[in-house]
Amino acid sequence: MTKRLIFDAHLDLAMNALEWNRDLSRPLVEIRLREMGMKDKPDRGKGTVCLPELRKGGIGLVVATQLSRVTPYGSSLPGWHSPQQAWAMTQAQLVWYREMETLGEMIQITNRTELEAHLALWNNTEQPDEEKPIGYILSLEGADSLVDVSYLHRAYDYGLRAMGLSHFGPGRYAPGTKMEGPLTPLGFELLNxxxxxxxxxxxxxxxxxxxxxxxxxxQGPVWASHHNVRKIVPNQRQLTDEQIKQLIERDAVIGGMLDCWAMDIRFIDTVSDPWQLDIRLENLVDHWDHICQIAGNSHHVAIGSDLDGIFGTEQSPWDMNSIADLRKYEDILARRGYQPTDIDNIFHGNWLRFLRKAWK
Structure with missing residues (x-):
């Protein structure tokens, strides 16, 4: 039987490769051993994502980010002190993706023709998954690094196809998580x-x-690449029921994320333990269920794991060792009453429908 393709709509691969100094082309056990004893990041030795594990899990298509924030004077958040520095970092991240393409590890997807060709490759059972490149759609997480609006066109020319205006804290185009307030004037210009x-x-x-x-x-295509439900985890980072309804009306897709604090309100970063709180992969299905009940179908939920978003096993479901364990959702969803077509929707079908419509 052909293995279900998994499409993960949010991974920070280049950030991990450059700022964490992780050679993501290597096996996960090797990456973890390299980081033994290191204390500069909370997830040292506990990472869950690398290219071999993506292939092992049949995760053949991802949305991969560029991520580089500008931190204003007086802010305690990490980030660059000028847009030019932030832009330079995104260009270094782009070069890393290009190097992975040169090695045959990854391939960029920018249009529907390339998408269909990549799907045909991953549906070819005669070639082992271990030999196939990971397809990636380039997204910019937070627009701070665009020095001005004209830089958007430069980014589009090198393949940028998705973008969020904000990240954490204050932003040049829009405030983000843990903030309040409207888009900036630059944000409205960028939106146009x-x-x-x-x-x-x-x-x-x-x-x-x-x-x-x-x-x-x-008026263009809108998605929520990595978002959970505020009704279950009541903080500003999650989606309200009204926001979920608006996204459904726009035929958007919402990617469920596997950061424990976004799955269970009891979890506190750097303090809680997923095993002690019994936070499992199945917890995310509660969020998916909630959205499916609002929608009346399974057409608007999918995977946007964020599993390399500055955390590892210390902040992931305890029954997950690597991103390849996303495959466990086949049994989990079936046990929860999801039909095979629903599982197909969540694993890849909804993201693919969205892209085919956006890129028609």
Whole structure:
């Protein structure tokens, strides 16, 4: 039987490769051993993502980010002190993706023709998955690094196809997670340019006011690459029922994320233990269920794991050792009453439907 393809709509691969100094082409056990005794990052020796593990799990298609924030004077958040520095980091991340393409490890997907060709490759059972490149769609997580709006066109030319305006804290184009307030004037200007290019707008990390503004003004394709449900985890980072309804009306897809604090309100970063709180992969199905009940179907939920988003096994479900364990959702979802077509939708079908429509 052909293994179900998995499409993960949010991974920070280049950030991990450069800022964490991880050779993601190597086996996971080797990466972890390299980091034994290191204390500069909370997830040292506990990472869950690398290219061999993606292949092992049949995760043949991902949305991969560029991520480089500008930190204003007086902010305690890490980040660059100028847009030019942030832009330079995104270009270094782009070069890393290009190097992975040169090695045959990855291949960029920028349009529907390339998408269909890549799907045909991954559906070819005669070639082992271990020999196939990971397809990636390039997304910019937070727009701070765009020195001005004209830089968006430069990014589009090198293959950028999705973008969120904000990340954590204050932003040059929009405030983000743990903030309040509207888009900046630059943000509205950028939104107009995105529409001209038909870029996918990622609403993840926007404030509630920012969410309302972009949903009112942006007419292009919209998704939520890595978002869970506020009814279950009541903080500003998650989606309200009203926001979920608006996204469904736009035929958007919402990617469920596997960061424990986004799955269970009891979890506290760097303090809690997933095993002690019994936070398992199945916890995410509660969030998917909630969205499916609002929608009346399984057409708007999918995977946006964020499993390399500055955390590892210390902040992931305890029954997951690597990203390859996303395959466990086949049995988990079936046990929860999801039909094979629903599982196909969640694993890849919803993201593919979205892209085919956006790139028609």
């Amino acid at each position: 340019e995105m529409g001209k290019l038909n870029l996918i707008l990622d609403v993840t990390h926007l404030t509630d006011e920012g969410f309302r503004q972009v949903m009112d003004r942006y």
